[in-house]
Amino acid sequence: MDLSRFAFARPHVLLVESPGGTASRLALERVLRERGWPLTDSPADADILAVAGTGLRPYADRVWAQLPGPRARVDLAHPEHAGGALDGAQRALFDGAAQGEDAATRSGPPSDQSEGDGMPAGHGMPAAHGMPAGLDMADRAPDRDGLLLDVLHVPWGPALPWWPAGLVLHSRLQGDVLAEVEVSWVGDARSASSFWTSAAEAVGPARTAAAARLDALGRLLAVAGWEGERLRAQRVRDALLDGGEDAVRLAGLAGLQRLHQRVGRSRTLARMTSGLGRLGGGDVTARYRQWLTDAIAALESGADSPVTPLPDDLDDVLTRLLTGTEVSSARLVVASLDPWLTGALVAGAARD
Amino acid sequence: MSLDLFLLIAAALFSVGLYGALSQQSVVMIMMGLELMVNGVMLAGGAYWWFVAPASLDGQVLVLVALVVMAVEMAMGFAVTTAIFRARDVDLTDSAADLRG
Amino acid sequence: MEELGAALVLMALAAAVLAGLYAVHLLLVVDREPLAADPFLSGHPPTEHAVSRYHVRWYAVTLLFLAFDMEMVFMFPWALVVADLGLAAVVEMFGFLAILLVGVLYAWREGALRWT
Amino acid sequence: MELVLAVAFGIVAVAAAVAVFVVDSMARATYALLVSFLAVAAELVLLGSAYLGVLTVLMMTVEMAVMGVFMIMYMMNPAGLMPMSMVHNKRGALSIAIGTFVVLGAGALLVPWPSRTGEPPxxxxxxxxxxxxxxxxxxxxxxxxxxxxxxxxxxxxxxxxxxxxxxxxxxxxxxxxxxxxxxxxx
Amino acid sequence: MTDGLALWGAVVLPFGLLLVATTAASLSAALGSAAAGRAVPVRTVLQPVQEAARLLVVRRRRTQHPDALLWRLGGGTLFVTAVLAAAVVPIGDAPVLRSEVGVVWFNAAETLLWAALWLTGWGGNSVAGLIGGYRFLAQALAYELPMMLALITAALGAGSLDVVQVAAAQEDLWFVVWMPVAFVVFLVAALALSFWGPFSQPAGSDAAGGVLAELSGVDRLVVLVGRYAWLAAAAGMSVPLFLGGGAGPLLPSWLWWLAKTLAVLAALVWVRWRWPVVRVDRFEEIAWVVLLPAIVVQALVVSLVVI
Structure with a gap:
């Protein structure tokens, strides 16, 4: 089986985060980055499904059924096991015989393969009989453009990479525009706050404040399609969360200043994000720039950085901001609100 | 190769296009029929140029003009279809006929 | 005329390379039967077929493009004779282009270059 | 060889043209039309007009891609998953089309076309x-x-x-x- | 029938294109490793081969009610058209296919990408693919006209549509020197037509991979190979159009062509790691009201110089 050892020396990983899985996600992201295993966007390209945390059961199972195979799965409850779990997954990919058996069990239509019951049935569509593949044809609905064209019911999250843990966005898509949006949550909405609170106890408030913002920045950059800088942001973030002496903070500061130069001052990124998701006078551009300046300020002062407060009814705000945007704008807006939605930044404020 | 052969193919294309233009209900499908007819004209123009009067470039220019006419026809056709669809929520000629009344 | 024969030969050779890839795939793949899978929807089942009347938000740009594109029909032969014909050909072609750019300007002001 | 190609592309052009009105999927109809245009482009190249042929490929691919956009937007059931007929007066149209073909084809074969004069530049x-x-x-x-x-x-x-x-x-x-x-x- | 075609060259061409394309993928892999803060060992150059092996082992997928014919046709068209486009590129002095309308030929092969990408997006019956396919069409509407004008500007400078003659016309002065706008526009178009780097929104992460979303196994490999092949073909074309073709001292002309092509290719790959994705809904307006007038002015300048 030399071939599969060669082929899967660098398996592609689909990483999704379940509520409360922040620690596991960070651990997985770090190991993957260090090994150079790429993160991928869809199950079709994935060899390994990595679920950070354990609260995503039915959704992760359905995604699992979509991995073409050879496939392996990591459900990571304890962040310290990230490396070992990924090693095990890779060994499973090497095992051609077992993969062949797994593939043989999956030859029917997809509905027979999904494990676990009680799948949430989208928008409660009645089962369509006599329709091809038992799926309905899309129906039409009015649009702001005055053309009565088809609407697709497209859910975003929770088993979606670079997406706030547990957020589910049910959208009605007309073309690439989200005509209507409905927000709901799987599990606890502010599930990341406990992780960042405990991180602050471990490595201090300043470094945590910077790391939380870098984490948000990395996720935004991933959605904005800037892989190189996403990797750099995560590198600095991981260094800051490492513990250790003051030199780490200074190295982190240097990395942050470089990011500020490259990302914060990027005119291309600013042009692509300006005017999106206006909230309290700031748009997406203003928010990621604020993260960078706040992170630098925190490291320079050695103290926590104050968090810009956002409205409490963030779900309603999200609905309002996303209605009528096209898909890439919507993803950017969600990513720019990610740390508030998951509680990563709220936690910092709570300690003041 | 002879002129007859190409003209025969062109005639076939033209006739298939004519059938489409006459039988289809949807504006966009009618346009596809018209396009096929122009397609036949283009082939006939190219063949006529090659087999009859290669020294003069009229045949070549005819094909170019046919290409442009096709594009203009398409742009206007799509614009009209969009306008009709916006106004009446249909793109069928049968249903659009009563726009006159 | 040689272009046609060349195109056919090249297409056949390129297709042969792709066919070779598929052949190697059949030898190596874990299971030859393609996996029947749902489309990726973040872990939700699909409720309807995705192929539908897709509301293209930039249809006005396509119309603009169709018209402007026709310019190129004339511009390729024009490029060969500019040096011989001199200023008259330049004035004529760029007059033509200026007319079309007026159309673009108009469309821009009407907001036709943006998603509706 | 050239005759074989001319006939072959002629058959492809006409067959694809017929397919336009036969297939259910609008995507397939659009790209069948493109195939018909590409076959005619090949014929034009055979007829010594390399520029016209290549230009036809260029322009028609773009136009068909655009046409696909509108076909998908405005046609009911664009993927043809639920086949339905969208024609009226099929028989009349068919007879007119066949009549036209007979007249044009007879003209093509019977008219004594002038013989070739001059050479292409x-x-x-x-x-x-x-x-x-x-x-x-x-x-x-x-x-x-x-x-x-x-x-x-x-x-x-x-x-x-x-x-x-x-x-x-x-x-x-x-x-x-x-x-x-x-x-x-x- | 095939007078202008160098037959043995045609046989070698697909493989040569693959080789150059693999070089681009290797370089991209190295830059990615560096960005992740990892060492870049020599074996990184094998990474594209490794990826290809992976995709050859991985199973193919079929979504519910796909239009499999159009789906696969679209994916395969990418590579086939890349080979067609590369055929008119003079490798040094001689292209595989010498045509008096070589520039238009390249352009025509490129427009087939409109069909290819849209079909790849449509065929899978998946929302992500659909969004990606339509994004590519929107992107094509933006880059196509500037690119056509850039091609015409180079042809104008040489007074010929034959790529060999365009290269030969730069004996005294490379076109890039007095057609910088056309060169830049051509490179932007090269990125956009191979939906690469800043113009990779048709395969964007924000839409779960867009046109690539449902592709696995060899089906995905075919599309990726086609994409890299187009990147290589476009880089290769930029050399005879703007960078003097095979001109250069001492070395044989084909080697000069290769060196210049690899340099352009390296720049295109580097851009991927240097810039974020340019969103189509914003790029559309920029292309029509900034790029298009700019390249028209460039063409005007060139035509005034020519007469």
């Missing part, structure tokens, strides 16, 4: 350039104006919003109000 595309800039200049001027008219009327007809929706009734706003912003800012 050595550098055909260049000659075409001289011709367009010279004797056929009127065609270019007319087409230029026609294209402008097409642009303006197509935008006017197709779009729902215009400058008054964007800049206000008096065109008083500096920045337009649009559902989705553009890259230039005006």
């Amino acid at each position: 050595a550098e055909l595309t260049r000659a075409l350039g001289f011709s367009l800039m010279g004797e056929h200049m009127l065609a270019m001027i007319v087409i230029g104006v026609a294209l402008l008219a097409t642009m303006i009327s197509a935008v006017l007809l197709a779009t729902d919003r215009g400058r008054y929706d964007r800049y206000g009734d008096e065109l008083e706003r500096d920045t337009p109000r649009d559902p989705v912003a553009g890259g230039v800012g005006r």
Whole structure:
């Protein structure tokens, strides 16, 4: 089986985060980055499904059924096991015989393969009989453009990479525009706050404040399609969360200043994000720039950085901001609100 | 190769296009029929140029003009279809006929 | 005329390379039967077929493009004779282009270059 | 060899043309039409017009891609998953079409076409350039104006919003109000 | 029938294109490793081969009610058209196919990408693919006209549509020197047509991979190979159009062509790691009201110089 050892020396990983899985996600992201295993966007390209945390059961199972195979799965409850779990997954990919058996069990239509019951049935569509593949044809609905064209019911999250843990966005898509949006949550909405609170106890408030913002920045950059800088942001973030002496903070500061130069001052990124998701006078551009300046300020002062407060009814705000945007704008807006939605930044404020 | 052969193919294309233009209900499908007819004209123009009067470039220019006419026809056709669809929520000629009344 | 024969030969050779890839795939793949899978929807089942009347938000740009594109029909032969014909050909072609750019300007002001 | 290719591409062109009105999926219909155009482009290359042939490939691919956009937008059931008939007066249309083919085909075969006079110019595309800039200049001027008219009327007809929706009734706003912003800012 | 075609060259061409394309993928892999803060060992150059092996082992997928014919046709068209486009590129002095309309030929092969990408997006019956396919069409509407004008500007400078003659016309002065706008526009178009780097929104992460979303196994490999092949073909074309073709001292002309092509390719790959994705809904307006007038002015300048 030399071939599969060669082929899967660098398996592609689909990483999704379940509520409360922040620690596991960070651990997985770090190991993957260090090994150079790429993160991928869809199950079709994935060899390994990595679920950070354990609260995503039915959704992760359905995604699992979509991995073409050879496939392996990591459900990571304890962040310290990230490396070992990924090693095990890779060994499973090497095992051609077992993969062949797994593939043989999956030859029917997809509905027979999904494990676990009680799948949430989208928008409660009645089962369509006599329709091809038992799926309905899309129906039409009015649009702001005055053309009565088809609407697709497209859910975003929770088993979606670079997406706030547990957020589910049910959208009605007309073309690439989200005509209507409905927000709901799987599990606890502010599930990341406990992780960042405990991180602050471990490595201090300043470094945590910077790391939380870098984490948000990395996720935004991933959605904005800037892989190189996403990797750099995560590198600095991981260094800051490492513990250790003051030199780490200074190295982190240097990395942050470089990011500020490259990302914060990027005119291309600013042009692509300006005017999106206006909230309290700031748009997406203003928010990621604020993260960078706040992170630098925190490291320079050695103290926590104050968090810009956002409205409490963030779900309603999200609905309002996303209605009528096209898909890439919507993803950017969600990513720019990610740390508030998951509680990563709220936690910092709570300690003041 | 002879002129007859190409003209025969062109005639076939033209006739298939004519059938489409006459039988289809949807504006966009009618346009596809018209396009096929122009397609036949283009082939006939190219063949006529090659087999009859290669020294003069009229045949070549005819094909170019046919290409442009096709594009203009398409742009206007799509614009009209969009306008009709916006106004009446249909793109069928049968249903659009009563726009006159 | 040689272009046609060349195109056919090249297409056949390129297709042969792709066919070779598929052949190697059949030898190596874990299971030859393609996996029947749902489309990726973040872990939700699909409720309807995705192929539908897709509301293209930039249809006005396509119309603009169709018209402007026709310019190129004339511009390729024009490029060969500019040096011989001199200023008259330049004035004529760029007059033509200026007319079309007026159309673009108009469309821009009407907001036709943006998603509706 | 050339005869074989000419016949083969002729068959492809006509078969694809028929397929346009036979297949259920609008995507397939659109790209069947493209195949028909590509086959005719191949015939044009066979007929010594390399420029016209390649240009036809270029223009028709783009136009069919655009046509696909509108086909998918406005046709019911664009993927043809639920086959349905969208024709009227099929029999009449068919008989007219066949009649036309018989007349045109008979003309093609029976008319004594003049025999070939002259030779094509050595550098055909260049000659075409001289011709367009010279004797056929009127065609270019007319087409230029026609294209402008097409642009303006197509935008006017197709779009729902215009400058008054964007800049206000008096065109008083500096920045337009649009559902989705553009890259230039005006 | 095939007078202008160098037959043995045609046989070698697909493989040569694959080789150059693999070089681009290797370089991209190295830059990615560096960005992740990892060492870049020599074996990184094998990474594209490794990826190809992976995709050959991985199973193919079929979504519910796909239009499999159009789906696969679209994916395969990418590579086939890349080979067609590369055929008119003079490798040094001689292209595989010498055609008097080589520039238009390249352009025509490129427009087939409109069909290819849209079909790849449509065929899978998946929302992500659909969004990606339509994004590519929107992107094509933006880059196509500037690119056509850039091609014409180079042809204008040489007074010929034959790529060999365009390269030969730069004996005294490379076109890039006095057609910088056309060169830049051509490179932007090269990125956009191979939906690469800043113009990779048709395969964007924000839409779960867009046109690539449902592709696995060899089906995905075919599309990726086609994409890299187009990147290589476009880089290769930029050399005879703007960078003097095979001109250069001492070395044989084909080697000069290769060196210049690899340099352009390296720049295109580097851009991927240097810039974020340019969103189509914003790029559309920029292309029409900034790029298009700019390249028209460039063409005007060139035509005034020519007469």
